[in-house]
Amino acid sequence: MSTAEPGWLPTSHPGRPTRPAAPATDWARRTSTTVAVLACLLSWTASSWDGGDRGWVWTVAVVGLLAGIPHGALDHLQAARLLAARRPAPAPALLVLAAAATAYAALAAAGYLLFRALPGPALLLFLALSVLHFGAGETVGWGVERGARRAGTLVVGALVLLVPLARDRSLTGEVVAALDPAVRLPAGWAATVLLVVPAAAVLVAAALALTGRTRAAAEVTLLLVLACTTPALVALAVYFGGWHAVRHTGRLLTEHPGLHHVLRTRGVPAALGRFTALAALPTLVVLAGLGTLWAGAGTPVAAVAATLPVLAAVTVPHSLVVAWGVA
Numbered sequence: 544m545s546t547a548e549p550g551w552l553p554t555s556h557p558g559r560p561t562r563p564a565a566p567a568t569d570w571a572r573r574t575s576t577t578v579a580v581l582a583c584l585l586s587w588t589a590s591s592w593d594g595g596d597r598g599w600v601w602t603v604a605v606v607g608l609l610a611g612i613p614h615g616a617l618d619h620l621q622a623a624r625l626l627a628a629r630r631p632a633p634a635p636a637l638l639v640l641a642a643a644a645t646a647y648a649a650l651a652a653a654g655y656l657l658f659r660a661l662p663g664p665a666l667l668l669f670l671a672l673s674v675l676h677f678g679a680g681e682t683v684g685w686g687v688e689r690g691a692r693r694a695g696t697l698v699v700g701a702l703v704l705l706v707p708l709a710r711d712r713s714l715t716g717e718v719v720a721a722l723d724p725a726v727r728l729p730a731g732w733a734a735t736v737l738l739v740v741p742a743a744a745v746l747v748a749a750a751l752a753l754t755g756r757t758r759a760a761a762e763v764t765l766l767l768v769l770a771c772t773t774p775a776l777v778a779l780a781v782y783f784g785g786w787h788a789v790r791h792t793g794r795l796l797t798e799h800p801g802l803h804h805v806l807r808t809r810g811v812p813a814a815l816g817r818f819t820a821l822a823a824l825p826t827l828v829v830l831a832g833l834g835t836l837w838a839g840a841g842t843p844v845a846a847v848a849a850t851l852p853v854l855a856a857v858t859v860p861h862s863l864v865v866a867w868g869v870a
């Protein structure tokens with residue numbers, strides 16, 4: 544990073560903006576929509592040709608998971624920036640970064656220990672947190688009042704996570720049993736989710752369309768189709784890696800001062816290049832960890848069960864940093 548560019552602490556931006564920042568949001572919306580539409584079309588085609596052999600679904604699941612990892616790779620920088628902005632007096636940048644990274648790691652460790660000690664309640668908390676995190680990522684740009692945003696967050700978060708999990712009860716059950724055979728999901732949860740959530744999503748899409756938010760309405764409809772008509776793991780993986788992570792990255796290009804500077808002066812591809820460079824090392828660390836976990840798992844289900852506590856652990860600080868940034 545050259546000395547003329549702002550780093551991860553709040554600074555005034557040198558120079559005049561040469562490009563507006565909206566292209567990052569636009570790029571993210573166009574890319575994620577294209578991915579979701581193509582994923583639906585390809586998935587319907589594959590499902591009709593695979594003769595019941597669903598090996599391809601696991602490939603899509605791994606690709607989606609891997610594609611989603613980098614979107615949290617700059618969380619420690621985001622946390623440091625938010626922490627620095629709240630301090631009454633400026634503190635040395637490295638000290639703030641160390642404090643933010645320590646708090647982040649401590650929260651992740653606490654999440655992991657909780658998952659290991661009490662898998663049942665921790666799984667329910669993790670699902671609730673994930674619904675809120677995914678849903679909040681969708682409603683952030685809707686421009687609706689707070690109550691409507693909260694309802695939309697719950698409905699769309701449940702749509703993209705709980706509906707696929709409920710559609711493939713046997714996979715969800717197997718993963719949960721591999722995690723801890725003593726854990727029981729509440730009876731009737733899947734039927735309730737499938738009865739309530741898609742209908743609620745239709746109402747949300749209709750409300751958005753009737754209030755002139757046609758693009759948001761179309762996006763909720765597309766997520767409804769993805770969640771309800773593609774194999775559960777495909778829906779989850781495509782949403783996580785091809786939609787949630789892409790949109791979060793688009794927002795980061797505007798929120799992170801260094802990336803925003805590159806975005807304004809050199810455009811979206813250059814800002815994405817800079818994001819890739821910054822995210823590479825944390826992403827590689829997570830990949831190495833996942834590789835170790837997966838090497839010890841005998842079956843795909845065992846690999847997913849081994850991934851779950853780690854995913855839950857990093858989701859705790861990740862969701863908090865993202866929510867703090869939006870607040």
Ligand SMILES: CC1=C(/C=C/C(C)=C/C=C/C(C)=C/C=O)C(C)(C)CCC1
Binds near residue numbers: 704708714851854
């Ligand atoms: C229960 C369960 C799952 C839940 C995954 C979740 C809840 C992921 C949340 C990720 C988040 C919130 C990432 C943030 O960016 C799997 C692995 C799909 C497989 C089947 C069982």
Ligand SMILES: [Fe+2]
Binds near residue numbers: 614
């Ligand atoms: Fe996220």
